[in-house]
Amino acid sequence: MTAAESKGQTGVEFIRMAPTLLKISNLSKCYRLGSSNIPVLERLQLRVAATEMVAIMGPSGSGKTTLLNCISGIDAPDSGSVRLGDRTIDYTSEVERTRLRRHHIGMVFQFFNLIPTLTVEENVRLPFLIAKEDNPQRLNRVQSLLQEVGMTQRLHHFPSQLSGGEMQLVSIARALVHAPELLLADEPTGNVNPQVGRSIMRILRNTTAHAGTGVLMATHSPEHAAWADRVCFLKDGAICAEIEQHGEVQNAARIHGKLLELGI
Numbered sequence: 562m563t564a565a566e567s568k569g570q571t572g573v574e575f576i577r578m579a580p581t582l583l584k585i586s587n588l589s590k591c592y593r594l595g596s597s598n599i600p601v602l603e604r605l606q607l608r609v610a611a612t613e614m615v616a617i618m619g620p621s622g623s624g625k626t627t628l629l630n631c632i633s634g635i636d637a638p639d640s641g642s643v644r645l646g647d648r649t650i651d652y653t654s655e656v657e658r659t660r661l662r663r664h665h666i667g668m669v670f671q672f673f674n675l676i677p678t679l680t681v682e683e684n685v686r687l688p689f690l691i692a693k694e695d696n697p698q699r700l701n702r703v704q705s706l707l708q709e710v711g712m713t714q715r716l717h718h719f720p721s722q723l724s725g726g727e728m729q730l731v732s733i734a735r736a737l738v739h740a741p742e743l744l745l746a747d748e749p750t751g752n753v754n755p756q757v758g759r760s761i762m763r764i765l766r767n768t769t770a771h772a773g774t775g776v777l778m779a780t781h782s783p784e785h786a787a788w789a790d791r792v793c794f795l796k797d798g799a800i801c802a803e804i805e806q807h808g809e810v811q812n813a814a815r816i817h818g819k820l821l822e823l824g825i
């Protein structure tokens with residue numbers, strides 16, 4: 562039973578009452594190339610509640626990865642603020658940015674970012690090894706997550722011995738192993754077949770329902786965006802439209818229609 566069901570609430574009521582987990586205010590970011598500036602994000606506003614799953618859709622180059630990197634502290638915005646829980650991220654502190662990724666945020670990257678010289682099991686243990694928190698209980702957690710993503714047969718394989726879809730599943734296990742408050746997933750189904758894509762969506766949904774993690778996912782797939790509670794459309798540097806999906810897996814046709822209407 563999910564937390565919402567145990568309180569007799571619908572998904573949407575539960576999310577409306579949930580505290581804000583992530584609040585992005587007036588976030589702007591441009592890249593400098595030589596003497597020219599490429600504006601990517603312009604005074605972007607976004608809120609994700611605890612337990613909410615939000616999908617971001619937008620054309621290639623619209624700034625989805627840039628946005629996720631600014632939230633995780635991999636990159637820094639030029640202006641604006643990012644609040645996670647009760648803290649405003651201090652981009653001037655490298656220590657804080659690292660702590661954020663180690664303890665509070667999980668990341669699934671567009672191109673996996675697995676360490677090629679570590680096995681599947683070691684890659685998933687990595688957050689604990691880096692934080693010097695590796696112990697037998699942690700190993701149980703690693704194994705149960707690898708079981709959840711269906712990769713227990715591949716514990717001792719190296720990334721080069723896995724398919725793209727398998728690497729994505731391992732990277733999802735790694736992102737969730739330290740039970741983050743917020744999971745940032747950059748096209749988590751970009752390289753997988755439809756069946757694995759659905760498994761990944763099920764894992765992300767379960768994470769919001771049972772672990773209370775907020776999920777922010779960039780995707781080009783209306784079918785996968787349809788699993789989210791809300792879809793936000795990113796165009797010209799800002800969120801230009803949203804669709805609320807009432808916490809249910811809806812038909813992707815509405816999302817297809819909105820993409821056509823927005824010219825995305």
Ligand SMILES: Nc1ncnc2c1ncn2[C@@H]1O[C@H](COP(=O)(O)OP(=O)(O)OP(=O)(O)O)[C@@H](O)[C@H]1O
Pocket residue numbers: 592593594599601619620621622623624625626627628671
């Ligand atoms: N380090 C960088 N230096 C200069 N320009 C960059 C840099 N990183 C990204 N950009 C530019 O910023 C824009 C946004 O890139 P970003 O990767 O965020 O797009 P995206 O929405 O994730 O695209 P996709 O759907 O293809 O993954 C692009 O025009 C890209 O060329």
Ligand SMILES: [Mg+2]
Pocket residue numbers: 625626627671747
């Ligand atoms: Mg991207």
